Amino acid sequence: MPAAPGRWQRRRSLWVVLALVFVLVACGVPGVLLVGLVGDAAGRPAAGRADDPATAAGRRLGQRMTAQLDRQASALLGGDRAGFLAVAEPAARPALARRYAALRALRVTVWRPAAEGLPAAVAGRPGEWRLAVTVGYCFVVPGCTPGSVEIGTRWRLAGTEPRLVAVEESRAKPAGARPWEVSDLAVAVGKRTVVATTPAQRAKLPALLAQAEAAAAVADRYALAGTPPDRYLVFYAGRTEWQRWYGGGRPKWTAGYAVGVGGGHHDVVLNAQSLAPAGIDDLLRHELTHAASLPDRGYSDRSSWWLVEGLAEYAGADGQPVGRYEGLAEVRRLVHGGWNGRLDALAPADDAADDRVGGAYGVGYLAVRHLVDRYGEQRVLDFFRAVVHERRPVDVAAADVFGEPWSALHDDCVGYVRAVAG
Known part of the structure; x- marks a missing residue:
């Protein structure tokens, strides 16, 4: 089935931010407050x-x-x-x-x-x-x-x-100017999330907060730093703000991203211009899972993109049957359109077409889903920690966590993807 408008944009954008090395901080415009030098x-x-x-x-x-x-x-x-x-x-x-x-x-x-x-x-x-x-x-x-x-x-x-x-205005990479440095904000605060937007979109805050709170309950399950974030901070950006907050400059198909800002925190930004209402729930589950699961410094290894995004897609799907995953059409087009069958080469280019991006996220989802079905969520999270947090080679991590050679597991995952694609 066709993807919802903006579906794939949000995921690639996180990778852009992270792959730059996710230091995760930035700054803003004239007039900031400062406190004691040390x-x-x-x-x-x-x-x-x-x-x-x-x-x-x-x-x-x-x-x-x-x-x-x-x-x-x-x-x-x-x-x-x-x-x-x-x-x-x-x-x-x-x-x-x-x-x-x-x-x-x-x-x-x-x-x-x-x-x-x-x-x-x-x-x-x-x-x-x-x-x-x-x-x-x-x-x-x-x-x-x-x-x-x-x-x-x-x-x-x-x-x-x-x-x-x-x-x-700070130009520190990868985060750029933060919303509270450059914009007027309307804010809603919940038990697990804080949602902010511009005053012009204030009326959307109650629904956004309810959706973010529900997504946080899912994302909390994937916290790998010991405890879930104390609060998830979500910014809903209009057209102007999307171009300025956190440095702007995202690919045109980006609908949302998570960016690290230090201290183990990752802020989430949604693009109001490219989101259909029906797509916000899974987008929030996806991005908040990034905020819960990624290490403070993010990751810079392009070969693990499938695992990072696959886990977030798995959380975004929230237990729905594989046959209802809305990116299956894009997966089929990718699998039958010349994909080389390598998970470590799955990350899309900045200028990739929407179908290519959607297919890549879908393949990542199916690979992670297959590992979960075979080994359970906890062992997959242990594998994620070993690869993304501890930066162990994937073959070493697979042997330690699953007791299997990665070459065989990789081919098994790819075989599953091809079988689902038909």
Whole structure:
């Protein structure tokens, strides 16, 4: 049967993000809040070494910036909007006000920056200094392992007091600018998920939250880091936001993706422009399973793409019979259209046609489904952990987990795929 609109887009996009090496963080636009600098970068020289006069002056300036950022952080966490804006010059305040509102809507509970070096003069902007900062943050749950974002802040002195002029939009790969850095957000918070979109699409939040909560109950079963994520964070992007959030630039057939943001967290983004309502449930199960199952640093081995996406497809199918899997038509076209029969060469190219992409995801699903039917979910998850988390060679992992040579298992999986394709 034909795939639902956008069906295959969401899956390939995750691979794009992960294959870049999934560091998983990014940042955003003018006006960010920062908190206390730490360690030697905050204002003291290394043990046994005296600063030269220029470095000492830089450290003192950094300390004054730190004091401003400490005040801003306390205001953010305490719900003091005026105090949050007070450290910035008037021109920077509109962006800061938007940032403050978005972070408060997301229920920010932790905000911990650390300076990266000392302030540096900004070329072409006399009287301005730039301070690079990495911020650790949590939403909703105070005791989470923080995600992190790298930002650049610019400052100008008003007398002896540094004033925040702007926050540069981070271009860190693979994540890019995060939604709460660049957009107004409407937010709904559930027991397992947080769903956010733009105010223009606020009316969709109740249904999206209910669907995300149901998907989280499935995805939790595939958590491989010990416990499920404390919250799944899902962003529903309109046309403009899709091009900007997390750096944009996804293939045109992308309908959603999961991107790592540090601390074991993976944010999920859905493309409102390419999703049919009937496709949201399995899309959410698929992407939230990525968020639950992938290691903090993601994976970069193209040969394991079939396993990563196959597991997410298996979760997305949520126990339905193989004959009802909606990608079977694409699988048939791929199998009968020249596929070389190698799982490790299954990952589609960036410019692949929709049928090729859909067929690749379907083959991955069928291979994982066959392994589950033969060995059970737990042993397949052990195999996933060995290959994707521990990065053991697939033949070693197969021998250790299944007690079988991978060459035989591979051919068995491929034979199953061909049999289902008919």
